[in-house]
Amino acid sequence: MTLIVLNFKTYRESTGVEALQLAKICESISEEYSVEMVVVPQAADIHAVSEAVKIPVYAQHVDGVGYGGFTGHVTAASLKANGARGSLINHSERRLKLAEVEASISSCRSFGLKTIVCTNNVVTTRAAAALEPDYVAVEPPELIGSGIPVSKANPDVIRESVNAVLKIAPKVGVLCGAGITHGEDLRAALELGSEGVLLASGIIKAKDQRKALEDLVTGAKK
Amino acid sequence: MTLIVLNFKTYRESTGVEALQLAKICESISEEYSVEMVVVPQAADIHAVSEAVKIPVYAQHVDGVGYGGFTGHVTAASLKANGARGSLINHSERRLKLAEVEASISSCRSFGLKTIVCTNNVVTTRAAAALEPDYVAVEPPELIGSGIPVSKANPDVIRESVNAVLKIAPKVGVLCGAGITHGEDLRAALELGSEGVLLASGIIKAKDQRKALEDLVTGAKK
Amino acid sequence: MTLIVLNFKTYRESTGVEALQLAKICESISEEYSVEMVVVPQAADIHAVSEAVKIPVYAQHVDGVGYGGFTGHVTAASLKANGARGSLINHSERRLKLAEVEASISSCRSFGLKTIVCTNNVVTTRAAAALEPDYVAVEPPELIGSGIPVSKANPDVIRESVNAVLKIAPKVGVLCGAGITHGEDLRAALELGSEGVLLASGIIKAKDQRKALEDLVTGAKK
Amino acid sequence: MTLIVLNFKTYRESTGVEALQLAKICESISEEYSVEMVVVPQAADIHAVSEAVKIPVYAQHVDGVGYGGFTGHVTAASLKANGARGSLINHSERRLKLAEVEASISSCRSFGLKTIVCTNNVVTTRAAAALEPDYVAVEPPELIGSGIPVSKANPDVIRESVNAVLKIAPKVGVLCGAGITHGEDLRAALELGSEGVLLASGIIKAKDQRKALEDLVTGAKK
Numbered sequence: 001m002t003l004i005v006l007n008f009k010t011y012r013e014s015t016g017v018e019a020l021q022l023a024k025i026c027e028s029i030s031e032e033y034s035v036e037m038v039v040v041p042q043a044a045d046i047h048a049v050s051e052a053v054k055i056p057v058y059a060q061h062v063d064g065v066g067y068g069g070f071t072g073h074v075t076a077a078s079l080k081a082n083g084a085r086g087s088l089i090n091h092s093e094r095r096l097k098l099a100e101v102e103a104s105i106s107s108c109r110s111f112g113l114k115t116i117v118c119t120n121n122v123v124t125t126r127a128a129a130a131l132e133p134d135y136v137a138v139e140p141p142e143l144i145g146s147g148i149p150v151s152k153a154n155p156d157v158i159r160e161s162v163n164a165v166l167k168i169a170p171k172v173g174v175l176c177g178a179g180i181t182h183g184e185d186l187r188a189a190l191e192l193g194s195e196g197v198l199l200a201s202g203i204i205k206a207k208d209q210r211k212a213l214e215d216l217v218t219g220a221k222k
Numbered sequence: 223m224t225l226i227v228l229n230f231k232t233y234r235e236s237t238g239v240e241a242l243q244l245a246k247i248c249e250s251i252s253e254e255y256s257v258e259m260v261v262v263p264q265a266a267d268i269h270a271v272s273e274a275v276k277i278p279v280y281a282q283h284v285d286g287v288g289y290g291g292f293t294g295h296v297t298a299a300s301l302k303a304n305g306a307r308g309s310l311i312n313h314s315e316r317r318l319k320l321a322e323v324e325a326s327i328s329s330c331r332s333f334g335l336k337t338i339v340c341t342n343n344v345v346t347t348r349a350a351a352a353l354e355p356d357y358v359a360v361e362p363p364e365l366i367g368s369g370i371p372v373s374k375a376n377p378d379v380i381r382e383s384v385n386a387v388l389k390i391a392p393k394v395g396v397l398c399g400a401g402i403t404h405g406e407d408l409r410a411a412l413e414l415g416s417e418g419v420l421l422a423s424g425i426i427k428a429k430d431q432r433k434a435l436e437d438l439v440t441g442a443k444k
Numbered sequence: 445m446t447l448i449v450l451n452f453k454t455y456r457e458s459t460g461v462e463a464l465q466l467a468k469i470c471e472s473i474s475e476e477y478s479v480e481m482v483v484v485p486q487a488a489d490i491h492a493v494s495e496a497v498k499i500p501v502y503a504q505h506v507d508g509v510g511y512g513g514f515t516g517h518v519t520a521a522s523l524k525a526n527g528a529r530g531s532l533i534n535h536s537e538r539r540l541k542l543a544e545v546e547a548s549i550s551s552c553r554s555f556g557l558k559t560i561v562c563t564n565n566v567v568t569t570r571a572a573a574a575l576e577p578d579y580v581a582v583e584p585p586e587l588i589g590s591g592i593p594v595s596k597a598n599p600d601v602i603r604e605s606v607n608a609v610l611k612i613a614p615k616v617g618v619l620c621g622a623g624i625t626h627g628e629d630l631r632a633a634l635e636l637g638s639e640g641v642l643l644a645s646g647i648i649k650a651k652d653q654r655k656a657l658e659d660l661v662t663g664a665k666k
Numbered sequence: 667m668t669l670i671v672l673n674f675k676t677y678r679e680s681t682g683v684e685a686l687q688l689a690k691i692c693e694s695i696s697e698e699y700s701v702e703m704v705v706v707p708q709a710a711d712i713h714a715v716s717e718a719v720k721i722p723v724y725a726q727h728v729d730g731v732g733y734g735g736f737t738g739h740v741t742a743a744s745l746k747a748n749g750a751r752g753s754l755i756n757h758s759e760r761r762l763k764l765a766e767v768e769a770s771i772s773s774c775r776s777f778g779l780k781t782i783v784c785t786n787n788v789v790t791t792r793a794a795a796a797l798e799p800d801y802v803a804v805e806p807p808e809l810i811g812s813g814i815p816v817s818k819a820n821p822d823v824i825r826e827s828v829n830a831v832l833k834i835a836p837k838v839g840v841l842c843g844a845g846i847t848h849g850e851d852l853r854a855a856l857e858l859g860s861e862g863v864l865l866a867s868g869i870i871k872a873k874d875q876r877k878a879l880e881d882l883v884t885g886a887k888k
Contacts, residue, residue: 012289016303044281044300047269059266061294067234069367069423072283072316078266081238094294095763098756102790123797124768130792130834145291168796168834201291317541320534324568346546348574352612353567390574390612456733460747488725488744491713503710505738511678513811513867516727516760522710525682538738589735645735 003196050083064103086114162193183219225418272305286325308336384415405441447640494527508547530558627663669862716749730769752780828859849885
């Protein structure tokens with residue numbers, strides 16, 4: 001089943017009350033079109049969003065620290081307690097040290113949270129796969145927010161990422177992101193071997209968020 | 223009026239459900255003894271805690287970024303939307319770059335959030351005061367979590383911080399922290415010219431959190 | 445006496461052998477036109493440059509750590525031992541945490557190295573001045589490498605920085621940077637109250653580096 | 667041939683003039699006992715050390731940035747120009763982001779510099795191997811500087827690292843470090859499958875550095 005992950009980032013259109021509204025739109029699209037959707041609001045919005053929808057809510061970032069004196073860190077414990085079911089890790093806008101990526105995955109695993117590690121190219125995808133998260137999401141940074149879909153601009157990065165992960169850690173799924181907006185982008189991503197996509201501005205900044213999501217989902221099935 | 227700020231850090235005893243319970247204890251102490259208390263839970267706990275208590279809820283950290291593509295950051299917008307009324311900035315366990323401290327203060331100000339900038343000595347207190355937050359909280363790092371109160375171990379750091387802030391930015395309040403647990407520590411801190419204290423492990427890890435807070439508050443009045 | 449600080453950054457035209465050549469050009473300009481010039485090569489180039497010229501050589505960055513287990517850090521001790529006489533601190537391309545800026549200044553001072561703390565606006569200039577380095581160099585980041593001189597695009601940031609520093613720490617000198625290339629830019633910077641300028645690409649990427657420096661120096665005197 | 671890498675860190679006994687002396691001791695040990703030694707001084711010391719000895723000189727850290735506006739960064743270009751032949755990357759005292767580790771390796775490769783990526787456990791060793799540096803050096807952080815050799819305290823971390831690297835990237839060599847001081851530690855490390863060791867305080871802080879190195883080298887051959 002195709003996985004569609006919507007990263008809310010810190011856009012005005014996906015913060016606070018608008019995070020709730022957007023999450024509900026995602027939930028209704030998920031039900032209507034039988035696609036698996038994950039919403040990824042800011043840490044402070046997770047509690048309210050988790051109470052409002054039944055689809056999985058992931059965090060945008062988690063620190064690999066446990067209980068203790070870690071003021072200002074985002075712990076897997078606090079995410080779990082507030083309804084999150086997983087987290088992005090090492091997003092291009094919140095890169096982590098190698099040892100921190102490993103610690104974050106390990107911490108999530110101990111709290112039953114799913115993990116999506118973001119990477120920027122085939123080589124770092126190999127490294128991330130070796131850490132055995134649930135998913136690796138490869139996103140060439142130069143295409144993020146560009147509107148130019150990675151599946152068109154650089155299909156090789158997806159194809160080679162899929163192959164590399166298959167060799168190193170075959171249980172790890174591959175997602176792709178950067179510039180994905182339309183149904184054809186999603187379809188191309190799936191044909192290249194990925195199991196889903198990581199989206200953001202293409203949907204969130206759309207004039208009509210629901211329509212943008214419908215176009216994405218229905219277009220993919222053509 | 224004395225300000226008592228309780229930093230929940232990421233202790234097990236102050237995460238999730240236990241963050242709510244501790245916040246309610248703080249609220250009842252605040253009412254019973256007429257002291258001003260601020261609770262500082264993790265970002266993901268802010269929403270639930272803010273709904274549960276009427277005393278101010280602050281964040282442990284805020285990034286100085288606005289709306290946009292800042293995945294994994296904690297924005298003043300999201301804090302405000304979930305009920306926070308302020309934030310710690312630059313805590314010793316979450317230090318920020320100088321330009322980030324300034325941006326965080328500025329971002330909080332534009333959302334009507336109060337700011338407490340943490341510092342490690344008299345010189346950085348001077349610098350922090352020059353940024354004109356609401357409060358500077360000076361905490362010698364070697365005393366944090368030590369049980370040895372700064373007001374006893376190093377009273378000069380408080381006295382000189384108060385004087386330095388008075389010269390550079392007289393509207394900025396001075397708090398002190400590190401090792402504060404008992405009423406006499408708080409009283410000493412006030413006598414040295416601070417307007418309140420920043421607490422954590424001394425209360426949170428106490429066998430009886432309520433009793434520890436009562437001892438603190440009543441001891442200060444003797 | 446006007447201070448002209450040339451930051452070599454990591455340009456091809458100012459690395460290795462070319463760092464030596466450029467430093468010698470600066471030295472001869474300094475002698476010929478009686479201006480005070482400081483060259484700022486990369487850490488690994490400091491030794492050879494210091495042996496080749498008599499004008500002061502500064503580092504681009506220094507960590508506020510002492511002797512010990514700090515692999516990969518740049519210590520004031522190692523800079524001093526290899527001939528450096530000072531260092532930039534907190535350049536916009538190498539920002540430091542507030543406590544680190546303070547530690548770097550303190551470490552330089554104990555080894556007799558001069559310090560220039562870079563800042564991005566008037567408020568952070570105030571904070572940096574409170575740390576009492578030898579100089580604060582204010583550089584609006586949006587103008588760095590732009591070719592648009594700060595002295596023309598935003599004269600107020602210089603004027604207000606000079607005033608702010610005068611109030612907080614009158615012994616601290618003010619430099620300005622970002623977009624400075626021509627003599628008139630330098631003259632404007634001095635007229636606004638700064639004691640000198642921090643330069644980089646405008647000189648280093650010039651077709652004829654010597655001529656670019658001569659234009660700068662002679663233009664300023666008109 | 668066994669590889670012995672001596673990390674000078676920022677100890678007083680291995681900075682400036684003392685870096686030169688220690689490097690010369692290493693060179694003479696290398697010749698006398700026919701072992702391959704690499705010395706790893708601070709960035710500012712690389713030039714003088716490279717001129718003084720013929721054994722390979724590595725840097726302690728390199729940034730994965732190229733020519734351009736990267737003030738305060740350590741570039742492979744500047745290391746090469748000053749005589750370095752390789753670099754440590756991601757040492758536990760200078761951890762890098764995953765994408766930065768990849769960029770540093772890539773940058774070193776383009777300048778013909780060898781790379782040793784440091785890791786903290788078997789899982790991060792797998793990830794580092796996937797990036798295909800010349801060597802991975804596994805060092806459990808809790809043993810660094812402890813005097814307790816990893817080869818005795820935790821032989822499994824070496825054994826499993828060797829196996830993991832063999833599967834993922836068989837051309838990558840495995841070094842081990844943390845607490846290695848005596849010949850028997852080195853011998854144990856080699857018997858567990860590593861190709862050499864990464865040393866520091868055990869040698870540098872020894873009363874007689876030459877004797878400590880001789881003990882290490884001769885002890886390993888017993």
